[in-house]
Amino acid sequence: xxxxxxxxxxxxxxxxxxxxxxxxxxxxxxxxxxxxxxxxxxxxxxxxxxxxxxxxxxxxxxxxxxxxxxxxxxxxxxxxxxxxxxxxxxxxxxxxxxxxxxxxxxxxxxxxxxxxxxxxxxxxxxxxxxxxxxxxxxxxxxxxxxxxxxxxxxxxxxxxxxxxxxxxxxxxxxxxxxxxxxxxxxxxxxxxxxxxxxxxxxxxxxxxxxxxxxxxxxxxxxxxxxxxxxxxxxxxxxxxxxxxxxxxxxxxxxxxxxxxxxxxxxxxxxxxxxxxxxxxxxxxxxxxxxxxxxxxxxxxxxxxxxxxxxxxxxxxxxxxxxxxxxxxxxxxxxxxxxxxxxxxxxxxxxxxxxxxxxxxxxxxxxxxxxxxxxxxxxxxxxxxxxxxxxxxxxxxxxxxxxxxxxxxxxxxxxxxxxxxxxxxxxxxxxxxxxxxxxxxxxxxxxx
Ligand code: UDX
Numbered sequence: 001x002x003x004x005x006x007x008x009x010x011x012x013x014x015x016x017x018x019x020x021x022x023x024x025x026x027x028x029x030x031x032x033x034x035x036x037x038x039x040x041x042x043x044x045x046x047x048x049x050x051x052x053x054x055x056x057x058x059x060x061x062x063x064x065x066x067x068x069x070x071x072x073x074x075x076x077x078x079x080x081x082x083x084x085x086x087x088x089x090x091x092x093x094x095x096x097x098x099x100x101x102x103x104x105x106x107x108x109x110x111x112x113x114x115x116x117x118x119x120x121x122x123x124x125x126x127x128x129x130x131x132x133x134x135x136x137x138x139x140x141x142x143x144x145x146x147x148x149x150x151x152x153x154x155x156x157x158x159x160x161x162x163x164x165x166x167x168x169x170x171x172x173x174x175x176x177x178x179x180x181x182x183x184x185x186x187x188x189x190x191x192x193x194x195x196x197x198x199x200x201x202x203x204x205x206x207x208x209x210x211x212x213x214x215x216x217x218x219x220x221x222x223x224x225x226x227x228x229x230x231x232x233x234x235x236x237x238x239x240x241x242x243x244x245x246x247x248x249x250x251x252x253x254x255x256x257x258x259x260x261x262x263x264x265x266x267x268x269x270x271x272x273x274x275x276x277x278x279x280x281x282x283x284x285x286x287x288x289x290x291x292x293x294x295x296x297x298x299x300x301x302x303x304x305x306x307x308x309x310x311x312x313x314x315x316x317x318x319x320x321x322x323x324x325x326x327x328x329x330x331x332x333x334x335x336x337x338x339x340x341x342x343x344x345x346x347x348x349x350x351x352x353x354x355x356x357x358x359x360x361x362x363x364x365x366x367x368x369x370x371x372x373x374x375x376x377x378x379x380x381x382x383x384x385x386x387x388x389x390x391x392x393x394x395x396x397x398x399x400x401x402x403x404x405x406x407x408x409x410x411x412x413x414x415x416x417x418x419x420x421x422x423x424x425x426x427x428x429x430x431x432x433x434x435x436x437x438x439x440x441x442x443x444x445x446x447x
Pocket of ligand 1: 152153154155156157212216249250251253254255256257258259262321322
């Protein structure tokens with residue numbers, strides 16, 4: 001049984017701690033937030049992640065997982081210390097490293113035995129070397145240590161499965177023995193393990209996230225062109241995805257990427273490049289296309305409502321940046337609500353689990369008890385998050401409750417033909433399909 005300390009009990013830290021404990025290691029997870037640790041000791045999760053509560057409970061019960069605010073307790077007798085603290089976005093788009101710095105100092109001041117410090121947080125290229133300098137400078141007396149970079153690739157909503165079945169484990173270090181020991185910890189995961197130098201490992205994380213964000217912006221650009229030319233982006237993506245050089249994943253057109261990683265990481269990579277005098281044109285285009293998706297929604301809803309939003313009520317179906325999470329960070333819902341409000345609309349919203357988090361950051365948006373309460377009296381609905389429960393709605397009931405049956409489906413969860421047949425004025429994303437106009441004499445009959 002190996003003993004592992006995990007510093008920082010946020011998303012990445014908590015999943016890492018619980019999963020390593022489940023693999024049979026003894027894990028002590030530390031956070032300086034006393035309230036968070038007290039809640040975890042009571043079995044309350046600080047985040048929503050499917051399966052996490054049960055995983056934590058099981059491993060605490062088995063004596064393999066414990067929580068503390070004391071570095072002394074966390075580091076006593078441990079050979080591995082993972083740093084998994086937050087790296088929020090700084091004022092100019094650079095990563096803010098103050099929590100990494102604080103963790104490195106505390107580790108240096110507390111460690112008494114040789115230690116492998118493994119960085120899991122997404123940090124700018126070169127941070128591993130900087131962490132090693134901080135530890136060296138703050139050790140009261142020299143104790144051997146090594147720094148290894150081991151970037152995480154977890155997705156919210158499937159973080160446990162992603163940890164347990166990774167596509168690859170990336171390890172970067174100048175100390176091959178230390179990298180080998182960290183590789184041993186990951187052997188039960190049966191994944192390919194890539195051992196490289198510190199900076200390359202850090203870069204692999206940024207390059208991977210930037211590439212995925214580029215794929216999303218690419219398909220959103222194609223969606224725009226499809227709309228103009230009368231093609232269907234959903235089928236275009238399927239047709240492209242069969243080519244193994246392209247692949248089917250991350251080609252879902254929609255409202256652009258949000259969340260805690262892609263927006264921050266693309267910006268940080270561009271910032272790193274510019275600091276060194278490079279011009280990351282592609283990254284800037286990726287970010288611009290992403291920002292445009294949110295503006296586009298406001299324009300489209302305005303058009304669908306006859307050119308003006310003053311006095312109109314618009315309902316947002318979904319608030320979280322993606323389904324199966326209550327995370328509102330960089331969610332398109334925030335900008336869309338603000339844009340609609342600025343254009344004079346009253347905005348209401350419903351989300352299965354993100355409404356509590358959303359309330360604080362979406363002033364003036366009324367939260368509704370369910371999708372039908374949201375539909376009642378709305379002039380238009382916008383699908384912002386592709387929650388499964390929205391795919392099962394009684395759409396006839398929704399239509400009858402609305403003041404006008406206008407639906408902008410930002411995630412293409414409905415069939416355009418069916419929506420038109422139900423009497424909705426419907427628009428999806430990147431689909432040239434338009435509801436057939438009634439024949440001239442039919443239209444006259446209807447008058
Ligand atoms: C992402 C990475 O996938 C993960 O490897 C990394 O460690 C952290 O960032 P996450 O932010 O949890 O994970 O979400 P992900 O499922 O990747 O989706 C990111 C965003 O892209 C969401 O806003 C999603 O709606 C959007 N997206 C994703 C699309 O718009 N289209 C797609 O085809 C895929």
